[in-house]
Amino acid sequence: MRVTMPGLTAVDHEFAVPLDHADPAGPTITVFAREIVSPDKAGQDLPWAVFLQGGPGGKSPRLDGPAYFSHILKTHRVLLLDQRGTGRSTPAVAEGSPKELARRLGHFRADAIVADCEHIRRALGIEQWETWGQSYGGFVTLTYLSQAPEGLKACHITGGLAGIDASADDVYTRTYPRVREKIRAFYARYPGDRAKVTAIAEHLSSTGVTLPDGDPLTFRRWQSLGMMLGRSGGAEKLHWLLDEAWIGGRLSDAFLYDVMMETSFHAGPLYAVLHESIYSQGPATAWSAERLLPDDFRAPDMFTGEMIYPWMFADMRALRPFREAAELLAERDDWPPLYDAARLASNEVPVAAVVYHDDMYVDAGLSLDTASRLGACKVWVTNEYEHNGFRADGRRITARLMEMNAGLV
Known part of the structure; x- marks a missing residue:
């Protein structure tokens, strides 16, 4: 055509x-x-x-x-x-x-x-x-x-x-500090947003919130919005997302829809399923990003970056059909050289x-x-x-x- x-x-x-x-x-x-x-x-x-x-x-x-x-x-x-x-x-x-x-x-x-x-x-x-x-x-x-x-x-x-x-471990050992620096730069530009992020994180940790597609919006899924900070204009997009997050005492429908779209894999599940395996030339990746997650990233004002975690295959409907296969891919230890x-x-x-x-x-x-x-x-x-x-x-x-x-x- x-x-x-x-x-x-x-x-x-x-x-x-x-x-x-x-x-x-x-x-x-x-x-x-x-x-x-x-x-x-x-x-x-x-x-x-x-x-x-x-x-x-x-x-x-x-x-x-x-x-x-x-x-x-x-x-x-x-x-x-x-x-x-x-x-x-x-x-x-x-x-x-x-x-x-x-x-x-x-x-x-x-x-x-x-x-x-x-x-x-x-x-x-x-x-x-x-x-x-x-x-x-x-x-x-x-x-x-x-x-x-x-x-x-x-x-x-x-x-x-x-x-x-470079193995997956090598990659995440280097990129977690880069995510930390992007978060620092975000709060330096928008210092008032730290309190907004913390309030949303604490709300999600104490209240059951559901996204428009039926998936739960958990604290760890919320954290994955940090992916935005690696793109031009991403910090601004996150800032304005926070600006209109609440209607009264609840998170707005528009906010929840935007978060769903930013954190969903409906359009491309292979991105998540194959993400760590693209780095392996032999050894198992064994959920590298999860194993190497620094303790300070569990704080309510922190985000994560371009990392895939095993919980995603339980929490996200687009990934659930791949859950057991993803575990097998994480365990595979005979990947050919690239x-x-x-x-x-x-x-x-x-x-x-x-x-x-x-x-x-x-x-x-x-x-x-x-x-x-x-x-x-x-x-x-x-x-x-x-x-x-x-x-x-x-x-x-x-x-x-x-x-x-x-x-x-």
């Missing part, structure tokens, strides 16, 4: 790929992708780029125009990939026994996404293409460079240089990456260590943006990264 809107022409594609690329004769799934191009260049022979969305479990952007792709579309045709299990790709539904489901979900990590990309690249007759990896899409890019660099002409990474050999350190060190594919110095989700220290171990990599370190810098100022960021790979800066 072809659709043209102001500044954008889109063409839909579907591809049948093996569930397990090591078993090409086995079951298949569908991977959906949307090709976008500037309308005035629709008939031109343009270089291709594939956009690898954040996540895990994130579908590609649904655009109403060029948006943050405007600079890329001046010169490229872009494929927006609904990574397996997301969007219009075959959904990763909770079917079969927990053991069968856990085994199936093991085929939804970066290695399988890279194999899907290579399948699609060949199906479209593309000799080589470029990647744009946002957040987790940068993790996938590193796996791509490890497993199939011959398909790549150049790579661009925005806030997603993963630690090559990165090839030797191959990355000798990499010759040009890589340009922006590292956000104050990123709450992806630790800048781990990112810079990876950059130092990745051949042909140029890095721009900035504290001008939060983790969502690509969406906040896509034109500037994409222009800078393209100039870096072209040797202009």
